[in-house]
Amino acid sequence: MLKQFFIICSGADTELLKACSSGEQNKYAGIGATVFFTAVMAFIASSYALYTVFDNLYTAIFFGLIWGLLIFNLDRYIVSTIKKTGNVIDELIQATPRIILAVIIAVVISKPLELKIFEKEINQVLLEQKNELTLANKQQIAEQFNPSIETANNKIAALNKQIETKEAEVNTLYDVYISEAEGTAGTKLLGKGPVYKEKREKHDALLAELEALKQENKAKILAAETEIANLKGNYETQVVNTQPIINSFDGLMARVNALGELPWLPSFFIFLLFLAIETSPIFAKLLSPKGAYDFKLEDQETAVKTHVMQNKNQREALLETDYAINDRVYGDIKNEEDLYNYKRKKAREIMQLQADAFFKKQKNAL
Incomplete structure (x- = not known):
C-alpha cells in the first residue's frame, strides 16, 4: 500500500509499472517518497512562516497545507515530465527549466526553517534593533x-x-x-x-x-x-x-532581514540541503539508465503518435480523392442537354415570378 502510494506520488503510470520488475517499481517509489517528504517539509516551513504573519495556529496550518499541496503538485509535475530519450544533452536541456524551478522551491522551503532553527540568534538581533x-x-x-x-x-x-x-x-x-x-x-x-x-x-x-x-x-x-x-x-x-x-x-520581513545579519555559511548549508532534497528526484531520473518503464512509456506514446498520424494522412487522402471525384462528376454532367433544358425552364419561371411581383408593387404605388 505504501509502495503504491509513493509510486502515485512519483507521477508514473501505475498500469505500465505493474508490468515492470520490482526494481523498476522501487526506483519510482523512491522518487515518489522524495516528492512526498519534500511536500511535508514545505508544509511545515510555510506553516511556521505564516504563523509569524497571522499569529493564528489554525490559519497558519490551513494555508500551510495548501502550500504543501502546491509544492507536491509542482514536484510531481516536474518529475513526471522528464522523459528518458537516451541523449544526455537533450535530457539536460529538457531538465534545465525544471531544475531552476526546483531551486526556487528550495529557497522558499528552506528560508522559514532557517528562521526557526536560528530563532534565538534572530531574537537577539531583533532585540538590538x-x-x-x-x-x-x-x-x-x-x-x-x-x-x-x-x-x-x-x-x-x-x-x-x-x-x-x-x-x-x-x-x-x-x-x-x-x-x-x-x-x-x-x-x-x-x-x-x-x-x-x-x-x-x-x-x-x-x-x-x-x-x-x-x-x-x-x-x-x-x-x-x-x-x-x-x-x-x-x-x-x-x-x-x-x-x-x-x-x-x-x-x-523583520526576521528575514535579521537572518541576513547572521553569518551566511550555516544558512547556506541548510539551503544546499533542501536544494539537494528538491533536485534529487530530477537527478535520480536523469542519472538512472533507461529502464523497462521508459521503453514501455515510449512505446505507448509512439503508438498513439503513429495512430494519430495515420488518421491524419487518411483524412487528407480522403479529402483529395473526394475533390477529384467531384471534379469528374460535375465535368461529366455540365454538357448534358436534359439538365440544361430543366435549369432553363426553372430560370424562366423565376424571372416570370419576379416580373409579376414588380408589376403588382408598381400598380399599388400608383
Missing part, C-alpha cells in the same frame, strides 16, 4: 517638543532676569539712602535729612515696582512651567503610544 529603534524614536519625538520647551525655558529665564535686574536696582538705592543716613556718601551729613527722604522715597517706589513685577512674572513663570509640564507629558504619552509598534517589530 528594537533598542536602536526605541532610542531613535525618542529622539525624533523629542525633536518635536524640544523647541517649544526651550522657548518656554528661555521665557522663564528672561522673567527671572527682569526680577534680578530690578532687585539689583532696589539694592543699589537701598545702599544709597543708608549711606546718606550714615553720612558716608552723598551730602556726607549724618542724619535723615531731606536728601535722605528723597532717596528713601525713590527706593520705596522701586521696591513697590519690584513686588508688582514679582507677582506679574510669577504668574507668567507658572504658566510657562505648566506649558513645559504639558509638553513633557505629551512627549511621554507619544513615546508610550508608539512603543507597541516597535515592540511588534518581529514579523516575517
Whole structure:
C-alpha cells in the first residue's frame, strides 16, 4: 500500500509499472517518497512562516497545507515530465527549466526553517534593533517638543532676569539712602535729612515696582512651567503610544532581514540541503539508465503518435480523392442537354415570378 502510494506520488503510470520488475517499481517509489517528504517539509516551513504573519495556529496550518499541496503538485509535475530519450544533452536541456524551478522551491522551503532553527540568534538581533529603534524614536519625538520647551525655558529665564535686574536696582538705592543716613556718601551729613527722604522715597517706589513685577512674572513663570509640564507629558504619552509598534517589530520581513545579519555559511548549508532534497528526484531520473518503464512509456506514446498520424494522412487522402471525384462528376454532367433544358425552364419561371411581383408593387404605388 505504501509502495503504491509513493509510486502515485512519483507521477508514473501505475498500469505500465505493474508490468515492470520490482526494481523498476522501487526506483519510482523512491522518487515518489522524495516528492512526498519534500511536500511535508514545505508544509511545515510555510506553516511556521505564516504563523509569524497571522499569529493564528489554525490559519497558519490551513494555508500551510495548501502550500504543501502546491509544492507536491509542482514536484510531481516536474518529475513526471522528464522523459528518458537516451541523449544526455537533450535530457539536460529538457531538465534545465525544471531544475531552476526546483531551486526556487528550495529557497522558499528552506528560508522559514532557517528562521526557526536560528530563532534565538534572530531574537537577539531583533532585540538590538528594537533598542536602536526605541532610542531613535525618542529622539525624533523629542525633536518635536524640544523647541517649544526651550522657548518656554528661555521665557522663564528672561522673567527671572527682569526680577534680578530690578532687585539689583532696589539694592543699589537701598545702599544709597543708608549711606546718606550714615553720612558716608552723598551730602556726607549724618542724619535723615531731606536728601535722605528723597532717596528713601525713590527706593520705596522701586521696591513697590519690584513686588508688582514679582507677582506679574510669577504668574507668567507658572504658566510657562505648566506649558513645559504639558509638553513633557505629551512627549511621554507619544513615546508610550508608539512603543507597541516597535515592540511588534518581529514579523516575517523583520526576521528575514535579521537572518541576513547572521553569518551566511550555516544558512547556506541548510539551503544546499533542501536544494539537494528538491533536485534529487530530477537527478535520480536523469542519472538512472533507461529502464523497462521508459521503453514501455515510449512505446505507448509512439503508438498513439503513429495512430494519430495515420488518421491524419487518411483524412487528407480522403479529402483529395473526394475533390477529384467531384471534379469528374460535375465535368461529366455540365454538357448534358436534359439538365440544361430543366435549369432553363426553372430560370424562366423565376424571372416570370419576379416580373409579376414588380408589376403588382408598381400598380399599388400608383
